[in-house]
Structures are given as C-alpha cells and as structure tokens.
Amino acid sequence: MSTLAITPDLIAQHQLTEPEYRKIVDILGRAPNYTELGVFSVMWSEHCSYKSSRLHLKKLPTRGKAVVQGPGENAGIVDIGGGYVIAFKIESHNHPSFIEPFQGAATGVGGILRDIFTMGARPIAVLDSLRFGPLDDAANGPRNRRILQGVVAGIAHYGNCFGVPTVGGECIFEPCYNGNPLVNVFALGVAKKEDIFYASAAGVGNPVIYVGAKTGRDGIHGASMASAEFTEESKQKRPNVQVGDPFLEKLLLEACLEAMQTGAIVAIQDMGAAGLTCSTCEMGSRGGTGIEIELDRVPQRETGMTPYEIMLSESQERMLLVAAKGREDEVFRVFRKWGLDAVTIGTVTGDGLLRVKQHARTVAEIPNRELADEAPLYDRPHIAPPARPLATPAARPVVDPAAALTKLLASSDICSKRYIWEQYDHMVRTNTIAGPGADAAVVRIKESGVSVAMSLDGNSRYCYLSPREGAQLAVAECCRNLATVGAQPVAATNCLNFGNPERPEIMGQLVEAIEGMSDACRFFETPITGGNVSLYNETLGDGIWPTPVIGIVGLLRTATPVTRNFKTAGQPVILLGGLGDCDEVRFGGTEYAKVVLNELWGLPPALDMDYEKRVHDAMREIVAAGLAESAHDVSDGGLAVAAAECCMGGVGAALHFESDLSPEILLFHEGPSRILVSTESPDEVIRIAASHGVAAPRIGITMNDGLGIGNRGATLISVTIDSLRENYEGSLEKQLRS
Amino acid sequence: MKFGVIVFPGSNCDHDAWFAVNHNLGHQAEFIWHDSATLGDIDAVILPGGFAYGDYLRCGAIAKFSPVMAAVRRFAADGGLVLGICNGFQILVEAGLLPGALMRNRNLKFICREVRLRTGTLDSPFTSAASSGQVLRLPIAHGEGCYVADERTLDELEAEDRVAFRYLDNPNGSMRDIAGILNARRNVMGLMPHPERATEPLMGSSDGLVIFRSMVEAMVMAAPLQI
Numbered sequence: 001m002s003t004l005a006i007t008p009d010l011i012a013q014h015q016l017t018e019p020e021y022r023k024i025v026d027i028l029g030r031a032p033n034y035t036e037l038g039v040f041s042v043m044w045s046e047h048c049s050y051k052s053s054r055l056h057l058k059k060l061p062t063r064g065k066a067v068v069q070g071p072g073e074n075a076g077i078v079d080i081g082g083g084y085v086i087a088f089k090i091e092s093h094n095h096p097s098f099i100e101p102f103q104g105a106a107t108g109v110g111g112i113l114r115d116i117f118t119m120g121a122r123p124i125a126v127l128d129s130l131r132f133g134p135l136d137d138a139a140n141g142p143r144n145r146r147i148l149q150g151v152v153a154g155i156a157h158y159g160n161c162f163g164v165p166t167v168g169g170e171c172i173f174e175p176c177y178n179g180n181p182l183v184n185v186f187a188l189g190v191a192k193k194e195d196i197f198y199a200s201a202a203g204v205g206n207p208v209i210y211v212g213a214k215t216g217r218d219g220i221h222g223a224s225m226a227s228a229e230f231t232e233e234s235k236q237k238r239p240n241v242q243v244g245d246p247f248l249e250k251l252l253l254e255a256c257l258e259a260m261q262t263g264a265i266v267a268i269q270d271m272g273a274a275g276l277t278c279s280t281c282e283m284g285s286r287g288g289t290g291i292e293i294e295l296d297r298v299p300q301r302e303t304g305m306t307p308y309e310i311m312l313s314e315s316q317e318r319m320l321l322v323a324a325k326g327r328e329d330e331v332f333r334v335f336r337k338w339g340l341d342a343v344t345i346g347t348v349t350g351d352g353l354l355r356v357k358q359h360a361r362t363v364a365e366i367p368n369r370e371l372a373d374e375a376p377l378y379d380r381p382h383i384a385p386p387a388r389p390l391a392t393p394a395a396r397p398v399v400d401p402a403a404a405l406t407k408l409l410a411s412s413d414i415c416s417k418r419y420i421w422e423q424y425d426h427m428v429r430t431n432t433i434a435g436p437g438a439d440a441a442v443v444r445i446k447e448s449g450v451s452v453a454m455s456l457d458g459n460s461r462y463c464y465l466s467p468r469e470g471a472q473l474a475v476a477e478c479c480r481n482l483a484t485v486g487a488q489p490v491a492a493t494n495c496l497n498f499g500n501p502e503r504p505e506i507m508g509q510l511v512e513a514i515e516g517m518s519d520a521c522r523f524f525e526t527p528i529t530g531g532n533v534s535l536y537n538e539t540l541g542d543g544i545w546p547t548p549v550i551g552i553v554g555l556l557r558t559a560t561p562v563t564r565n566f567k568t569a570g571q572p573v574i575l576l577g578g579l580g581d582c583d584e585v586r587f588g589g590t591e592y593a594k595v596v597l598n599e600l601w602g603l604p605p606a607l608d609m610d611y612e613k614r615v616h617d618a619m620r621e622i623v624a625a626g627l628a629e630s631a632h633d634v635s636d637g638g639l640a641v642a643a644a645e646c647c648m649g650g651v652g653a654a655l656h657f658e659s660d661l662s663p664e665i666l667l668f669h670e671g672p673s674r675i676l677v678s679t680e681s682p683d684e685v686i687r688i689a690a691s692h693g694v695a696a697p698r699i700g701i702t703m704n705d706g707l708g709i710g711n712r713g714a715t716l717i718s719v720t721i722d723s724l725r726e727n728y729e730g731s732l733e734k735q736l737r738s
Numbered sequence: 739m740k741f742g743v744i745v746f747p748g749s750n751c752d753h754d755a756w757f758a759v760n761h762n763l764g765h766q767a768e769f770i771w772h773d774s775a776t777l778g779d780i781d782a783v784i785l786p787g788g789f790a791y792g793d794y795l796r797c798g799a800i801a802k803f804s805p806v807m808a809a810v811r812r813f814a815a816d817g818g819l820v821l822g823i824c825n826g827f828q829i830l831v832e833a834g835l836l837p838g839a840l841m842r843n844r845n846l847k848f849i850c851r852e853v854r855l856r857t858g859t860l861d862s863p864f865t866s867a868a869s870s871g872q873v874l875r876l877p878i879a880h881g882e883g884c885y886v887a888d889e890r891t892l893d894e895l896e897a898e899d900r901v902a903f904r905y906l907d908n909p910n911g912s913m914r915d916i917a918g919i920l921n922a923r924r925n926v927m928g929l930m931p932h933p934e935r936a937t938e939p940l941m942g943s944s945d946g947l948v949i950f951r952s953m954v955e956a957m958v959m960a961a962p963l964q965i
Contacts, residue, residue, distance in 0.1 A: 156848050160879070161789040163750025247748050247792025339747060425850045425879040427932075428787075430754045433940050444940065446757070560940065 004034040014041035020376050027370045035307045035356070035364045040371065042221065042274040042312055043281065046535050049375030052501035053533045056514045064527040066490050074115040074199055074269065075189075076529020078491045080555055082448035085196060087121035088188035090129075090456070090495045090551045092534035096241045097183040101150025102157070105183050106244040109158040110316055112187040114270035117253050118319065120197040120260050121189030124429055125443045126159050128169035128185050129456040129495070129549045133178030135412055135735040140178040145736050147181050155185070156423040161246035162253070165432050166424035168441035170456055173412045179539030184495040184532075186456055186551045190445055197260055199269035199279075200286035201322045201348050206266055208280070208291055208346040209328065211335055212252050212318040215276070216301035218242045219314025248317040248340075255338035256319060262334065264327035271318040277311045279320040280346075281354045284368035291368065292355040293346030307356060307363040322348055382507035388465050389601050390585050396597060401640070401663050401709075401716045404596045406727050408637045408668070409644055411595040415731035416648075434561040439633050440481040444558045451558045453487035458549035459636075461589045462604035467509045467546045468516035469604045475520035476612045476672050477635055478552040483616035484633045484675055485561055486623030487554030492521055494531040494550050499543025501535045509546040510535075517548055523609045526552050562623050564632040565649030566702045571629055572682040573653055573702060575639070576622070577615040578695030580671030581606075582661070591637045592668035605671045611694070612673040618692040619675055625688070627681050634674040640667040640709060640717060642676050644724050647707050652721050653678075654708045655700035663716050667709065678702055739957045741767040742780035744810070744826075746801050751787030751823065755934045759784075762937035763950045772804040781957045782819040783810055785826025787879070787932060797825060797840060797882050798832035807833055819863055819953055820926040824880055827918070827928030836921055836928045837895070838887030844911030848881040852942065853909055855917050855931060858901040862920050863956030864927040865902055867948050874945040876931035878909060883930040885912035885919075895919055902927055 004010070011021050014037055024032050024040050032040060046052060062070040068085055069077035075089040093108025109126060116123045130151060133144040148171075159166045164187070201208070219242035259265055267287065269279045276298070284291040295310050305313075323331050328344060335342035349355070354371060356364040408414055421436035433451060434442035440455040457478040463470030479489045494517060499506040521528055537544045566573075587593060588602030622628050634642040643655060659666050679685045682698055689696035707724060709717040741759045745752045752769060759767035767784075770777055777783060790801035801807070807829075814820050814835060822830040830836045843849055852875055857868045868874075887895070892914055895901050903918040910930070918929025933946030 153847075160848055160850075160881075161748070161750075161792065163788060245792070247789060247794070250750065250789070251747055422851050423848045425848070427850060427877050427879060427935050427941075428750060428754070430757060430935050430937075430941055558940070 006031055006034065006037060014038065015045065016041055020044060023376060027367060035311060036366055038308045038312050039277045039364060039366060042277055043371050044375040048274050048278060050533055051376050052378050052380050052535060053496065053510060054377055055379055056511050059514055059518045060528045061518060061522045062527050062529065064491060064525065067527055067529055069529065071528065071530045074118045076491060076493060077119065077196060078529065079193065080445065080448065080450050082450065083193050084190055084445060084448050085193050086188055086190055086452060086553065087116050087119040088186065088493055088553055089115055089530045090184055090186040090493045090549065091532040092495050092497060093183045093185065094181065094497065094534050094537055097151055098181055100241040101147045102154040103241055103243050105151040105154030106158040107242045107316055108183050108185045109155055110244045110246065110249050111272045112185045113162060113164065113249060114272065116187045116189035117256055118197065118199065118268055118270045119191065120195045121191035122257060123164045123187050123189040124431055125188045125441065125454060126164050126166045126185060127441060127454055127456050127551065128155055128166065129458060130169065130171040131177045131182035131547060132173050133175060134173045137175060137178060144178065149736065151181065151183055152420050152423055158244055158246040160425040162250050163428050165426045165428050167426050167432050167435050167443060168438065168454065171417050171420060174460060174545065176545045179542060180537045180544050182497050182547060184549050186493065188452065188454060188553065195260065197265065197268050199267055199283050201267050201283035201289050201291060202287045203266055204289065204348055204350040206322050206325050206348045207328055207344040208293060208348060209321050209323055209331060209342055210298060210318065210345045211321065211340055211342040213245065213248055213315055214299040214301040214341065215310055215313045216315045217305065217309055217313060220309060220312045242314050242316050244316050251338045251340055252317055252319060255335050255340055259331050259334040262330040264324050264330040266322040266324055268319060268321040271320060273314065275312060275314050281368045281372045283320065283322065284354060285372035288352065290349035290351040290353040290355065291346060292349050295356060295358040297343055297345040299341045299343055307358050311356065380501050380507045381504045382511050383504045385467055385505060385508050385512060391601065392584055392588065393599050393601055399596055401667055402719055404592065404664065404668065405640050405644060405717055408591055408595050408641050409724060410727040410731040411591065412732060412735055413591060414637050414641055416729050417732060418729065419732045434485060434563065438563060439484040440487065442485055442561050449558050451556050453482045453485050453554040453556055454551065455481035456549055456551045458547055460545040460547040461594065461600060463513060463548060464545040465589050465602065465604050467512035469607065471513040471516035471548045472520040473604055473607055473672060474548060474550045475517060475524060475526065476607055476609065478550050479524045479526065479616055480612065480633050480675065482552060482554035483619040484631045485556065486620055487556040488620060489524060489526045489552050489554040491529050492526040492550055492552045494528055494548060496533045497537055497544060497547040497549065498535050499538045506543055513546050513548045517550065520609065524613065562628045562631045564646055565630055566646050566651040566653060566678050567629050569651055569702050569704045571678040571680060571702045572698055573655060573700045574677045574679060574682055574685050574696050575674060575699045576619060576677050576689055576694065576696050577674035578697055579657065579659055580669065580674055582665050582669035582671050587665055587669055590668060590670045592664060607672050614692045614694050615673045615675065618689045618694045621688050622677065622685055627679050627685050628677050629680060630678045632676045634676060635670060638668040638670050643709065644707055646676055647721050647724055648728060650721060651702050652705060652707045653700055653702045657699060657711045659711055663711065666711060667716060739765045739781045739954050740779065741765065741782050741784055742770045742777050743767055743784045743786055744772060744806055745769050746772045746790035746804060748790045748792055749786050749788035751932065751934065755784045755786045755823065758934035758937040759950065763947065765954060770806060772806045774806050775809060777809045777813055782821065782953055783813055785822040785829055787824035787826060790825055790829060798829035801829045802833040811835065814926050817925055819956065821864065821953065822928035823932055823934065824930055827930055828882065830926065830928045835926050836919055837891045838885055840882050841884040841886050842882050843884055849909055850877065850879040852877050853931060854906040855903040856906055858904055859899045861899055862902060862924045862927065864949050864952050867952040867955055873906065874948065875936065875943040876933055876946055877935045878931045880930055883910045883912065885916045887913065898922065903929055
C-alpha cells in the first residue's frame with residue numbers, strides 16, 4: 001500500500017471535509033491510503049455525487065408512460081414506437097472550457113456522445129447551449145471573443161469528425177459569464193428497443209475488459225476541479241483539461257456497437273469524469289457485485305504511473321465493459337478489426353468490493369455501493385432569493401421603434417448565429433429536416449417514419465429576477481418551440497448551472513429553480529430522464545446568474561417541416577395566443593430592457609401554464625392539418641423581433657393592431673404563449689384555436705416590400721427586408737472582428 | 739447496378755452514400771472494408787466523405803495506403819467508375835488518381851452550407867444526365883476544400899473539359915471556382931460538395947441524383963448486351 005501519510009492538509013487538498021473523512025474511515029474500518037483517499041475524493045466530489053443537489057433533484061418528475069429509463073444510468077431512454085427508442089442527455093463542460101476553450105468544449109462533446117453509445121444507441125444529433133461574457137465588454141471583450149471562437153471550433157472539431165450533426169442550440173451573452181462561460185452539450189441517439197445496454201456488472205467470474213485509448217496522466221482531478229470555484233491558481237490547472245481525439249471516438253463507437261451485436265457483452269460504461277474509478281465502482285454498485293482489477297494490465301501511455309494516477313486519470317475515449325465468461329474472443333475480434341486496444345483487466349466478484357491491485361499487491365479496497373451511492377448528502381441552508389426592484393429604475397427615454405428593432409436584431413443575443421452553426425456539420429447522416437436557426441431542430445428516424453424534435457432553452461435574466469418563474473418559462477418555451485414545428489413533447493433532460501451552493505442565497509436559487517422546473521415539467525408532461533448539475537460556477541467570488549437549461553424532445557410524423565420564414569406574399573398572418581399582456585413590472589427582464597435601455601428590473605413575463613398548453617395543442621392541430629405555411633414562436637425581443645425574423649427569407653408583412661398598450665410594450669414585450677402563423681386558411685386556423693379556447697387575432701398579411709407594423713392607424717415600424725437582414729445576418733461576425 | 743462504398747476508419751458519410759443509392763436511386767450499394775484486397779462484384783466505387791484516419795497528417799494522406807486503394811487503382815485503370823465525395827476527393831488527389839490538392843478553406847474555418855454549382859461539362863459518365871450549364875444546389879461540409887493546382891494543370895483541366903463543376907459563389911477560395919474535376923480518361927471524378935446529401939425533397943434538394951443517374955446510365959450503356 002502507498003505509504004504517503006494522510007494529513008489534515010492532504011485531506012483538505014482533496015476537498016474533503018473532516019466529517020467526510022470520518023465517514024470514509026467508518027466505511028473502511030481503517031484509515032484510507034493515498035490512492036483510496038483520491039478515489040473517494042473524486043467519487044464524492046460535487047460533480048460526481050450531486051451531494052448538494054440530490055435532495056432537491058428528487059422533486060423532479062421522472063416517470064412517464066414512454067420513459068424506459070430515467071435518471072441513474074448514462075442517459076435517459078424513451079420509447080418512440082415501432083420498436084425503437086431514443087437515448088439522450090445534456091451535460092456541462094463549463095470549467096474546462098474556460099481554462100482551455102477548444103479542448104474543453106471538444107471533450108464535452110466527446111463525453112456526452114460516449115454516454116449515448118454506451119447505452120447501445122447511435123448518436124444522431126447534438127445541440128449546444130452556450131453562455132459567454134459580452135463580446136464588447138470593456139475589460140473582458142477580447143478574452144470573451146477568444147473563448148467563443150475556441151469553444152465553437154472545439155465543438156465543430158469533435159462533432160464533425162465523429163460524424164454526428166450539430167443541429168441546434170442557443171448562445172446568450174451576459175457579463176456574469178465573463179469569468180465563467182457555460183458550455184452545455186446535449187446529445188441524442190437511437191437504438192432498437194431490444195438492443196439497449198446497461199452499466200450494471202453482473203455474473204461473478206465474468207471478465208472486466210478495458211477498451212479504447214491508453215491511460216495517461218491527463219485530466220487527473222478534473223471532476224474535483226469542476227467542483228470548486230475559480231481562483232487565480234485555476235489557470236495552473238490547465239493540465240487537468242483532457243485532450244480529445246474524435247477519430248478514436250468514432251472507432252470506439254463503431255467497435256462498441258458492433259461488439260454489442262455479438263451478444264457477448266453483459267454491461268458497459270464509459271470512462272468519463274473520474275475515469276476508471278467511476279466506471280468500476282458504479283458498474284459494481286448497480287449490479288450489487290464486486291470488481292477486482294490489476295492495474296499492470298491497464299494500457300498506459302506513460303511509464304511509472306502510480307495507482308493514484310491510473311485510477312484518477314480522465315484520459316478520453318475509453319470504455320469499460322463486462323463480457324460473458326468464455327466469449328472474450330468475440331469481443332476482442334471486433335476491437336482488433338477497428339484497431340483498438342481491448343484488454344481483460346479484471347473480473348466481477350461476489351464480495352461487493354472494488355479491489356485494485358498493482359504488481360499483484362492490493363493497493364485499494366473499497367465497498368462499491370458505499371463509494372458510488374453513499375456519498376454525503378447535504379441539506380445546505382438556503383434562503384429565498386432577494387426581491388428585485390419592481391419599478392423602472394429611471395424615466396424611460398422615448399426610442400423610435402424602428403431604431404429599437406434595428407438595435408435588437410443586431411444584438412448578440414438575437415442576431416443570426418450563422419457564423420457559429422456554419423462551422424458545424426449539421427447535415428451528416430442525412431436526417432436533419434430542420435436544422436440550426438429553426439425554433440426546434442427536427443431529425444428523422446429513417447427506420448421508423450417518426451421524427452424527433454429537440455430544443456434547448458434557458459433564460460438567466462428571467463431566472464435572476466425569479467429563479468422559479470424563470471425555470472417554468474424555460475420549460476414553457478421549450479415545449480412551445482416543439483409545438484411550433486408540430487411535435488408532441490415526451491421527455492426532458494436538464495443542466496443546472498449555478499454558483500457556489502455553500503452560499504445560502506445561491507442554494508436558494510437552486511432550490512427555487514428546481515421546484516419551478518419540477519412544476520412545469522409535471523404540467524407539460526415532460527419527465528426529466530437525466531441530466532447534470534454544475535455548481536461552483538464562480539470566479540473570484542462572483543457567481544453566475546442562475547442558469548437552468550432545459551432540453552426537451554418531442555415526436556412528430558416525418559414530413560416536410562413547418563419553418564419560420566414567410567413563404568409567399570398575400571397570406572394572412574395570425575398571432576396564435578393573442579397579443580398577450582404585460583405591465584411595467586414584467587417588462588424589466590426583456591431584451592428591450594437589456595439592449596435598448598441597458599436596465600434590468602421587476603419580474604419575468606407572466607406565465608399561465610394552462611393557457612400555454614392550449615396554445616401548443618392548437619398549434620399541433622394546425623400543423624397536423626397542414627394549415628401553417630410558416631410558424632415562429634414569439635420569444636426574445638417580442639413580437640416585432642419575431643415578425644422581423646419571419647421576413648429573413650425575403651417575404652415581408654404588413655401588420656396592424658388595435659391595442660391600448662404603449663408602442664414599446666406592444667412591440668417588444670416577451671409574454672409567452674404566442675406563435676406567429678401565416679396561412680392560406682385563416683378561418684380554419686381561427687376555428688381550431690377557438691376550439692382550444694385560444695385567441696387567434698388576424699393581424700395582417702404577408703407582402704413583398706418589407707415589414708410594416710402599425711397600431712390604431714399610426715405607423716410604428718416600416719423597414720425594408722434588406723435593412724433587417726443587414727442587421728441580423730452579419731452582426732455576430734462583425735462583433736467578433738472588432 | 740451495384741455500387742461499392744469504401745469504408746475507411748473514420749469515414750462518416752458511408753451510410754449516407756449507401757442510403758442515397760439504395761433508397762433514393764433505387765440501386766444496390768454495399769460496403770467494402772478498407773483492408774479488402776479486392777472490390778468484389780461491383781459496377782462503380784464511391785469513396786465517401788468523413789475523416790479517414792482522422793485526417794491526421796493531411797486529409798487523405800494515410801488513407802491512400804489502405805490495401806483497398808490498390809484495388810481502386812486497378813478498378814480505375816480498367817475503366818471502372820470511381821466517385822470521390824469530399825474526403826473521398828481528398829483521398830483520390832492524395833493517391834494521385836486526380837491532379838491538384840485540397841487546402842484549408844480561405845477563411846480557415848469548417849463550412850457547412852448549401853452552395854450552387856454550375857455543371858461544367860456533360861461529357862462524362864458523372865454529368866451526362868444534366869442539362870448544359872445546369873445549376874445544382876448541393877451542400878458542402880468541409881474544412882479543407884480549397885482546390886489548388888499549378889497554372890499548367892489548371893489550363894490543362896480546362897482545355898480538356900475536365901472541370902465537372904464550378905461554384906457560383908466560391909465558398910472556400912478554390913482556384914478558378916473549381917468544385918469537382920475528372921481524370922484524363924473521364925472515369926474518375928472527385929468533388930467537394932455532397933451529392934448524396936441532396937437525393938430527396940426532405941433533404942432540401944434532390945439535385946444530387948443527377949450525378950448518380952448519369953453513372954447508372956453510363957454503366958447500362960457499357961454493360962454487355964444480354965440477349
């Protein structure tokens with residue numbers, strides 16, 4: 001056994017508290033050695049154990065009639081009919097992406113892809129939710145621009161080479177992300193129902209096989225790094241960020257799927273955070289078995305690696321699998337074909353222990369279940385988030401609506417993200433029928449005649465004002481995005497990005513957001529089948545705004561999709577859901593307040609979930625009846641921005657209202673439950689809306705000559721499509737060049 | 739007609755080519771693993787897109803040493819039709835079956851978008867079904883698609899009517915807007931855009947079918963008459 005003395009200093013360096021250390025001693029019945037201390041420290045890190053959030057995550061709904069696998073596996077699984085299932089999950093790679101944007105983001109993609117194909121599903125879509133500091137920030141602008149470019153290039157590098165289309169996502173900018181960008185990656189795969197694989201080690205005597213890349217010293221303590229705040233010293237943690245090899249991952253994908261077909265694989269898990277440690281003890285714990293491995297047999301890239309280093313390495317592109325005894329050769333043959341290392345490193349045992357040997361001597365011996373599933377659980381103190389000022393901070397300047405629209409369209413939050421998504425291969429596999437820029441991405445399942453719609457949403461401005469309402473609004477918007485393309489939501493995954501949970505006000509945000517998300521997911525019948533919590537998103541004591549991101553998947557029949565742009569002139573335009581209402585208090589979280597007024601106050605837009613759901617039902621019926629020529633959800637920037645976005649295909653519209661709302665509220669409020677629809681059959685659309693109790697005012701007609709919006713006879717906006725496009729299309733690239 | 743789709747480690751448009759031929763063209767396609775010494779009983783070869791061998795060193799630089807490439811060379815020498823798409827084009831260039839080279843895109847970034855191409859010649863088994871100067875809408879998805887060659891080679895390609903397709907809005911800096919070229923014997927074509935990604939309305943364009951249909955017609959014409 002390792003002889004390094006276990007001092008209080010060493011324990012603290014491993015981010016273990018004194019009570020946590022005592023628990024380790026209790027479990028082992030003795031003091032841990034250095035290797036065991038390291039193993040416990042990664043498994044009990046916030047990143048791996050969810051020790052601060054687990055108690056509250058239990059509030060989330062996780063069951064539904066289509067849910068085959070909920071939280072607790074590598075990914076959630078949902079039945080899509082016809083004998084097929086989808087596996088999907090979202091995960092964060094925030095901390096590594098700040099330290100090394102390109103590799104941090106690339107390995108974020110690699111990690112989530114492995115989670116999907118570990119389940120036996122072939123990845124068919126990736127979406128990304130990104131948050132950066134402002135590109136024009138006085139102090140941090142150059143760094144923010146460099147981080148964005150690195151992150152985007154990293155995602156492109158990994159996804160493009162691996163051969164999975166990156167079909168959508170979102171990208172938002174706020175100063176709170178200056179020192180803490182967020183990179184949340186969602187992936188989805190498809191499998192035959194009978195081909196699902198689980199990570200549960202069974203069968204005493206079965207061989208434990210290591211496949212894929214060799215183990216190096218990279219990424220040691222990555223999981224612990226992701227569980228602490230950033231300080232000046234964090235920059236020295238660059239070696240903690242792993243380097244990805246998408247080519248190797250592609251080989252690993254093909255080899256794993258092919259090996260699974262042999263029938264010789266009993267269980268399989270990828271080596272992600274906490275590497276060999278996590279994959280061994282979690283597989284053993286799930287199966288109620290022990291696992292014994294000999295480190296001498298682990299393929300190693302470097303010489304002289306200690307047990308501590310081998311167990312904690314986060315080298316990428318590795319998998320651990322349990323095969324049926326006597327059938328190892330069938331597995332080895334497949335991996336040899338793909339030119340990959342595959343080595344038996346141990347066996348499944350009956351004693352429930354993770355026993356690690358090196359040179360035939362035991363160097364660690366820990367009960368799997370206690371290590372994997374009995375991490376400390378904290379009910380951290382939390383206080384309700386402070387109320388924000390309800391009134392407009394100052395007298396609002398009068399801004400010409402056309403000038404405001406121009407400013408909003410060119411703003412980094414709203415402008416076209418073409419610069420980003422053109423770097424992603426969003427078409428490979430030829431399943432993408434609605435790609436980046438659409439309200440929801442739609443990918444067909446060639447085998448079954450069904451398509452999957454996906455959307456990611458999160459609004460940290462809303463969540464800053466009210467974490468509970470903000471989280472509900474994110475779920476509502478996500479479901480609305482799916483409805484806009486005609487899809488029925490079936491399940492969800494979430495990524496909860498917050499600051500330091502040891503601060504009661506941050507913990508309060510987390511609790512409120514989880515409860516809000518929980519209510520909304522229950523209401524919209526989108527159970528959470530898995531996800532990720534990323535805490536300690538703080539740099540030098542400055543936390544990010546609460547940023548819960550929700551990813552929802554829905555189903556629809558495969559057909560030519562309904563898309564955003566107006567198609568032909570002379571089509572009536574209907575505002576499904578109606579004008580909505582908004583007062584001063586609810587106007588303070590809008591993009592108008594942010595971009596035009598440079599202010600933030602009040603509360604997020606008011607949400608009536610029941611009404612919202614009826615709007616979705618109406619929209620789906622309109623799409624199913626083939627009545628929508630175009631459809632676009634009203635969200636960031638409000639009605640005027642939504643209408644302008646519908647014009648980007650070259651066909652504009654003349655819209656007219658009879659409203660008592662002030663011009664800026666009418667045009668730019670972000671009240672939910674609204675979708676802009678152009679249709680040849682307005683009466684039919686209005687009839688369907690009425691049958692759901694949904695307002696559907698006819699607000700104008702599409703035309704060739706630009707966008708005009710008026711209220712009670714007064715012209716508010718009259719602009720050419722060229723000027724709309726100029727502001728919307730080239731803006732991001734311009735900001736990156738400046 | 740039977741198309742063979744070569745699978746290199748790292749090919750990732752192999753399934754797409756297979757699907758386009760089997761489902762949207764209505765002909766047969768089968769995969770050929772890269773270490774095969776022979777191609778088997780096929781009428782045409784497709785080198786698909788992707789990142790063969792990770793595109794390490796240089797795109798296509800390692801793939802050209804795969805055992806199957808010797809069989810592809812023989813097949814081409816015997817007059818068989820060889821189509822290289824994207825990474826397949828890069829491999830054909832590295833293997834010396836087509837002239838020139840493919841460099842980083844002018845903007846140094848990967849670009850995925852639909853582009854418009856003008857058909858440069860109808861005098862080839864890959865373009866004969868097109869109409870003169872026909873404009874095709876096909877997607878591109880590459881980081882290294884900037885076609886370069888020395889002046890003499892470019893002049894020769896043009897003089898011999900071997901430029902199969904040109905970009906209308908050159909996305910990557912390719913010399914003389916070249917998107918696809920033929921070998922001197924006109925039975926090997928490489929192009930950066932992806933015809934297999936444009937073979938049914940759901941993909942947004944069916945214009946890629948004209949290339950596959952041309953190949954089928956040429957193979958039917960060349961097949962021995964069966965009485």
